[in-house]
Amino acid sequence: MGPCAFAKLCEILRGIGCLKDTRNASIEEQVAKFLYILAHNERIRTVSFFFRRSNEIISRHFHNVLRAVIYLEDQFLLQPNGAEVPQQIRNSHRFYPYFKDCVEAIDGTHIRVKVSAKDAPRYRGRKEYTTQNVLAACDFDMRFTYVLPGWEGTASDSRIIKNALSRKDKLIIPRGKYYLVDAGFMLRSGLMAPYRGVRYHLKEYSARGPKIVEELFNHRHSSLRNVIERTFGVLKKRFPIISGMTEPFFPVDTVTEIILACCILHNYLMGVDPDERLIAEVDQEISNEDIHNEARNSRNDSDADARRGAILRTSIATRMWNDYSLKMSKTLKKTTDSESKATNMRWTDDMDGFLLNVMLEEQSNRNRPNGIWTSHAFSNMSKKCSESFGYTVEKGNIKNRIKTLKGTFHTCYDLFKNMSGFAWNPITGLFEAEDEVWEPLIEANSNAKKWKRTPIHHYEKLFDLFSKDRANGEGSISAKEKVRQWEKDKEDSVNLEENIDCFGEFSMPNVDSYSPRVSPSYSCETSSKKAKKTPEMVEMLEKQMEIFQSGIDNVAASIRQGNEIAKEGLAIMMQGHEIAKEGLAIMERGRPRCYSEDEVFSELVKIGIPTEHQLDAMLFLIKDPTKMRAFFGVPTTELR
Structure with a gap:
């Protein structure tokens, strides 16, 4: 951040009134400390050494600026209305008119967090360490328009975006428009996902261009959606505090707020100080990255909106392919690529039951610390399953089956959790309920219909193994929701101060020996002309001071009375001690003496x-x- 950008940021923060100069620290100094921590990922005590301030002051300034920056969300996190076609699409024959209804791109990124060992299983997903999955949307100018941090690392992208579409501060999809998403999201009319089982990443097309309609669509889809990956890269390069491989110094709630603040600052800098060198570095790193085909695909949904999305994608891909074929003057045979995946073995219900029993045994033997299966546990599972099934079962087979069982359980768990009237039948493996109980559930969620006749066996064992690992998204919050929360807390605090009687009706016994000290008079009974000039705030403070002084006097009287009572109690105790000594002497005299x-x-x-x-x-x-x-x-x- 250059000097001009820094000065303008301080001016903006001063203008909104959420950050003020103090006697010993200007706004510029507070913002400088805040930016230094974000840019260098330093501890509070390290910054306190550089700025010659105490740890408490540095921490207070950091959180004050953090809150003030998040209050800028209404200026820098603006969702699109879809009225205009983005310039990057309109000016490219590769994207226009095929993606003319595309507004932005969406993706998720994992950011490391520090949580307790109890919560670690929910935050440890496809990474080796605990993370939170941050959902974000950005425009083609590399500016964020919607950010939702706070979801645990085990939560899938599809689950998070479903939550984002139903929140109070929800992700808005303009009518007739759509966002570009990767294969980790579900296909919808408002979420355009690529074809699965087909080359997608740009690097995969470096040696051989697209040969079929699906490949051409995926290639251009990836070229356009790549903006969100570049934006995430620039964000983490600007602010190492959210990209460090070491465990964060702040708790998870503070990390969530830091993510929101970093996204807002990124948007601000993209307007005043974009730093083309930094963007070029990110582009180079992305082009040199190895391709990781991680299994994070969402489930195939068959509802009406998914079918509309499939029809829209097919129409775009077909038109794109026809124009491409005409331009290249080539006649290519259209082929369809099946999405069936070869499996090394077929699992039965009995085999699943045996595997789950072995998993429970390994878990009881403490081979699953913090929700992670150890290598020794997988070796034991592979060995026992191979001995029971009569053929070799590899660790990869075990891992794939666990993933399938876990996904099936989570689907049912989310669907029937806290639903009254349903009961799982261990014999049939079905969730059973009356028809009038099923009807509202199916109406609210069309995917629930199949579970009326589709069994899920060994549900109790699955519950014991995977229920604690399920992400719940309780910590997720957007910038607008955070501001509303702060405003509500502020209103509650003001109402509480107004309603508390501050000892006004608290009567205490008078003590003759106590004479309250005379406090300065705050009475407003002066001339009428002077009373008119007294602001309402001053009058309120005077009244509060009088109430506060009265409360102190009452407390002092209570303490003095308590001292007198304590003295009387001590005298009684001493008198009782003397009586006890006399009684003991009498007992000694009456007791027969034993002679040696x-x-x-x-x-x-x-x-x-x-x-x-x-x-x-x-x-x-x-x-x-x-x-x-x-x-x-x-x-x-x-x-x-």
């Missing part, structure tokens, strides 16, 4: 018992305690 053999022998020597009779006399007295007490009760002069 030494005392008896010494007394016999004193009274002059002959030496040859001393032992016999001592033994005689010791045998009878009564005679021994009588012996000691007689004066020594009489014994002689």
Whole structure:
């Protein structure tokens, strides 16, 4: 960020009133600290050393600027209305008129977070570490228009976008328009996904161009949708705090806010300081990346909107292919590429049951720490399944089957969770309910109809294994929703301050010895001319000070009274102690004394018992305690 861009940003933040100069730190200094942490991914204590401020001040300034930047969402996160065709599409014969109804591109990216060991399984998806899956839409000028962070790393892109389309601050798809998405999303009339099972990434076409209609569509689809990947790349290059491979220093809620702030700042910089060198670096890195064909495809849906999306995609691809063939003056035979996937083995219900039992056994043996199966666990599963099935079962077979079982369970779990009236039958494997219970569910979700006759076996075992790993999206929040939340908290705080009586009706006993200190008078009973000039805020503060002083006086009186009561209690305790000592002395005097053999022998020597009779006399007295007490009760002069 250059000096001019920095100065303008500070001016904008000062203008909205969410950030103010303090006695010791200007807005410019606070923003500089904030940007330094974002750009260098430094700890608070490191920045405090550079700026010669305490950790508390640096942290407070960081969060103040963070909140102020998010308040800019209504200026820099603007969703499209679809009124105009994007210039990048209109000016390219490769994209126009085929993608004239395309407004933007959507994708998700994983950003590392720090969570507790209890929550880690929900955040550890296809990465080795805990992440949150951030959904974002951007225009073809590489500016974000919608950002939804907070979803756990195990959540699929399709699930997140379904949530984004139904939130209060929802993703808006203009009527008759669509977004470009990758194969991880479902195909809809408003979400244009590529063909599956066909080359897609641009690098795959470097050696051989498209040969069939699906490949041509995917190639141009990828070329246009690539803008979201470039935008994510520039975002993470600008702000290493969200791209570092090390565990973040901030909790997950703060990381969510940081992501929103970084996207807003990125949009601001793309308008005033785009940094073409940084964009060129990202483009070079993307072109050099290896192709990772990760299995993250969404499920095939068969509802009406999915069919409309398929029809729209086919019409675009067909028109594109016809024009391409005519231009190239080639006649190519159209072929269809089946999407069937070869499988190495076929699983039965009994085999699934055996595998689940082995998985539960390995889990009980602590071979699944933090929700991750260890290599030893997979080896044991492979060995036991091979011995039971009679042929070799590889680790890859186990992993693929676990993924299938987990996906099936999550579909049913999301559908029937918290639904009353449904019960799973362990014999048939079906979710059973009355027809009047099924009807509203099917009406709300057409995919629920198939589960009326499709069994899901071993549901209880699946629940024990996978229910805790399911992402719930409780932490997801958009910038607009965050601002609304802050505004609501602020209103609740103001209402609370207005309604609290601040000890006004709290009566305390008066203490004669207490004389409250005289506080300065805040009365407004001056001349009428001066009273008119007193602002309402000053009057409110004066009233609050009077109430506060009254509360302090009452508390002081209570403390003084408590001290007097404590003194009286201490005197009573001392008196009781003296009485207890006297009682103990009386008990000691009334208790019979026990004399030792030494005392008896010494007394016999004193009274002059002959030496040859001393032992016999001592033994005689010791045998009878009564005679021994009588012996000691007689004066020594009489014994002689």
